[in-house]
Amino acid sequence: MLPYRKPTPGRDYWILDDALPDIDAVRARVLARDDWAEGYPHKPESWPGLRTMPGLEPDELAHIEKLVRRATGAHRLWVETAPGGATLNHNCIQVVGKDECEPRPHTDSRALCRYAAVLYLNPDVPKDTGTSFYRQSMPGGRLGGNLVTAPHTNLVEALGTRFVPADAFTEDVRVPNRYNRLLLYTSNLIHTATGYWGSTLEEKRMTAVFFWMA
Secondary structure, three states: OOOOOOOEEEEOEEEEEEOOOOOHHHHHHHHHOOOEEEEEOOOOOOOEEEEEEOOOOHHHHHOOOOOOHHHHHHOOOOOOOOOOOOOOOOOEEEEEOOOOOOOOOOOOOOOOOOOOEEEEOOOOOHHHHHEEEEEEEOOOOOEEEEEEEOOOHHHHHHHHOOOOOOOOOEEEEEOOOOOOOOOEEOOOOOOOOOOOOOOOOOOOOEEEEEEOOO
């Protein structure tokens, strides 16, 4: 069983609305891109939908990082690289439709980031396409934890397997999707997209995701 700490605003996650001054320009630029990498179901990949990098322009990213530093009190943010050269898909646009994925509770690598964030880029999607924090659902109806701590770096290491029953987790806290909302959270919390939506590029759940060490 993992340790549990109730996700609390201002400590474990931060909701920063109206994050960018010209979000419409960001969305228009993303919709005009033609350099998408294709995941499932377009290609036999483990990740869903479409991706493209970089997402935000340098001045937009600097503005977002200023908000993150102010919220968390971090003096410096950086993108970490693993000894083998691996990195997370920082400043990446992700577009996923309603039939392309299901909620997948996970944590991000503690070795590569302390904070993660998602910027919602849809003006018209259901609120339940935001982000949810989960905790373990144990046999007998007991509730377990939601945090990955040392010596483990991610949920797979902590549980010792990538394959867990579909009912192994239960939703704990849900943050609704809202256009131009930045949801920032500590990366070792179990989390997932609450749900997906849409069948066209304009309609599908569109987000920019970020991963920082601090």
